[in-house]
Amino acid sequence: MKSIYPAIAGRLDTEGPFALATLVETGGSAPQTPGASALFSGRGLILGTLGGGALEAEAERRARAALGTGVSVFFRYELRGETLEEEEPVCGGEAAILVDASPVSHLDAFLGMRDSLRSRRRGVLATRVRLRPSGEAKIRRRWVEEGVPVPEGDLPGRAGDIENALTGNRPVVLPVAEGDPGSGGFDFLEPLAPLPRLLIAGGGHIGQALSRLAAPLGFEITVIDDRAEFASSERFPDADHLIVDTPGRVLRGFPAGGDTYIVIVTRGHRDDADALRACIRSAAAYIGMIGSRSKVSLVRETFLSEGWASAAEFDRVHTPIGLPIGSRTVEEIAVSIAAELVQMRSRLQENPCPGEQ
Numbered sequence: 001m002k003s004i005y006p007a008i009a010g011r012l013d014t015e016g017p018f019a020l021a022t023l024v025e026t027g028g029s030a031p032q033t034p035g036a037s038a039l040f041s042g043r044g045l046i047l048g049t050l051g052g053g054a055l056e057a058e059a060e061r062r063a064r065a066a067l068g069t070g071v072s073v074f075f076r077y078e079l080r081g082e083t084l085e086e087e088e089p090v091c092g093g094e095a096a097i098l099v100d101a102s103p104v105s106h107l108d109a110f111l112g113m114r115d116s117l118r119s120r121r122r123g124v125l126a127t128r129v130r131l132r133p134s135g136e137a138k139i140r141r142r143w144v145e146e147g148v149p150v151p152e153g154d155l156p157g158r159a160g161d162i163e164n165a166l167t168g169n170r171p172v173v174l175p176v177a178e179g180d181p182g183s184g185g186f187d188f189l190e191p192l193a194p195l196p197r198l199l200i201a202g203g204g205h206i207g208q209a210l211s212r213l214a215a216p217l218g219f220e221i222t223v224i225d226d227r228a229e230f231a232s233s234e235r236f237p238d239a240d241h242l243i244v245d246t247p248g249r250v251l252r253g254f255p256a257g258g259d260t261y262i263v264i265v266t267r268g269h270r271d272d273a274d275a276l277r278a279c280i281r282s283a284a285a286y287i288g289m290i291g292s293r294s295k296v297s298l299v300r301e302t303f304l305s306e307g308w309a310s311a312a313e314f315d316r317v318h319t320p321i322g323l324p325i326g327s328r329t330v331e332e333i334a335v336s337i338a339a340e341l342v343q344m345r346s347r348l349q350e351n352p353c354p355g356e357q
Contacts, residue, residue, distance in 0.1 A: 002195065003035065003037070004038070004047050005113060005114075005125065006113065006117055007047060008020070008103070009107070011039070011046075013107060013111075016041075016104060017041070017067055017104070018039050018041055018067075018103060019039075019041075019063035019064070019066045019067050019099055020037060020038075020039055020040075020063075020100040020103040021039075021040065021060075021097055022035070022037045022098045022100070022127075022188075023050055023051075023096075024074075024173060024186075025095065025173055026094070026096075027093060027095075028093035032049070034171040034173075035171045036051065037050075038060075040059075040060055040067075041067075045060060050095075054079075055095060059077075059099065062097075063099050066101035067101060069101070070102065071136050072101040072136065072137040073098075073101075073136060074096070074097070074099070074129060074131055074137040075097055076094060077095050077097060078093075078094045079094060079095070098129060098137060098139070098188070100137075105139075106139070106140075106141035109125065109142055109143040110141075110143070112143035113192060116143070116145045117192065117193075117194050118194075121145055121146060122145075122166065122191065122193035122194065123144050123145040123191075123192060124143075124144045124146075124162045124165050124166060124189050124191050124192070125142075125144075125189075125192060126142045126144055126158065126162065126187060126189050126190075127139060127141050127187065127188040127189075128142075128155065128176065128185065128186075128187050129186055129188065130176075132184075137185070138185075142154060142155060146166055150162065158174075158189070161187070162189060165189040165191045166191045168191075169191055169349070171190045172188075172189050173186050173187070173188055173189075174187045174189065175187075194220070194259070195218055195219055196220065196261060196285070196345060197260045197261065198214050198221050198261045198262075198341065199224065199251070199261070199262045200222065200224065200263050200265065201225075201262065201264045201275045202225060202265040202266035203223050203225030203227065203231045203236065204230065204266075204267055206333055206334055206337075207223060207225075207236075207263070208236065209330050209331050209334035210263060210265070210337055210338060211236050211238050212334075213335065213338040214238075214338055215238035215239075217342060219261065220240050220241075221236075221238060221239045221240050222241040222243060223241070223242050224243045224245060224247045224250045224251075225266075226244065226245055226247070228244045231244045246274070247264070247275040247278075248274035248277065248278045249278075250278075251278035251279045251282075252279075254279070256279060256282040256283060258283060258285050260284040260285060260286075261286040261344070261345075262279050262284050262287045263321065263341075264276055264288065264321075265289075265290045265321075269299075273299055273302070273303075275289075276289050276299070276303075276317065277308050277309075280303070280314065280317065281309065281313060285344060285345075285348055286340075286341060287316070287317050287318065288318035288322070289317055289319040290321050290333075291319055291320060292320065296319045300314050318340060321336075321337055321340070322336030322337040322340050323336045323339045323340045
């Protein structure tokens with residue numbers, strides 16, 4: 001899931017006012033997972049989602065009210081409509097939502113998080129919530145970068161919990177002990193890490209379609225093409241970085257690691273092979289190259305005979321690229337590639353040791 005927090009940091013500083021709604025807990029069948037957030041203005045949804053439907057509509061209603069009163073709230077919502085004719089969802093879940101009436105009050109935390117993630121350092125957004133019987137919430141947020149000690153007196157007793165949240169890589173809700181500042185509420189610890197990097201070598205139609213699909217899937221996208229008119233913001237509005245250069249040259253100098261996914265879809269076989277040669281021995285989590293089975297066979301034979309890769313190194317390349325879904329059109333091919341990227345990322349999250357795949 002792609003967090004909206006880095007994107008809102010600048011908005012909080014320059015625009016507004018906004019209210020921030022965050023899904024803190026879920027039970028049963030819920031449309032989103034804890035940590036999902038949405039930013040609302042007085043006119044409605046600006047960014048993000050809580051899953052849509054009646055739940056998000058209720059969050060929007062409360063966010064607008066919070067903007068008017070300046071009071072943050074915490075509420076629970078049941079997705080338990082009795083019949084299909086009712087507006088309430090019938091999936092049988094429940095959700096707890098925190099509505100922050102003034103996220104700009106915590107701008108330092110959001111800016112610190114943004115700076116850490118830009119430097120590819122992870123951490124935890126710690127939100128302490130003190131509740132009143134009316135549902136009113138007093139909110140305090142801190143960004144804790146991994147490896148940086150929590151300041152004395154700030155979030156007392158949570159250093160171990162913050163480390164556990166990072167290790168588990170999922171949001172956790174912890175009750176605040178009686179006698180602690182903020183007792184009568186909870187701490188919400190959200191681990192956040194830099195997005196995995198997707199390098200698209202080639203700014204053609206498939207690369208363009210893949211960029212559109214991959215952006216909401218939670219990848220930091222870099223597009224590489226030696227033609228300025230192809231590696232352009234007009235063609236790739238969702239890309240985070242655009243590089244006008246030969247893909248092979250860029251990939252040879254790129255520090256590809258276990259959070260890097262490389263898709264090779266250049267305009268020709270020679271450029272594909274050059275890009276592949278540049279990264280085939282890297283530590284990238286995923287390398288995929290487009291091509292027919294006959295092309296792949298020829299490239300494999302060349303790489304092995306020239307000593308550019310071993311059989312084991314070549315066989316880790318996903319080529320033909322994408323999951324076998326019978327794709328034919330540009331858009332279908334992009335879908336198959338995006339699905340394969342998500343599949344690989346999920347496997348690595350469950351088992352981060354490549355040698356045990």
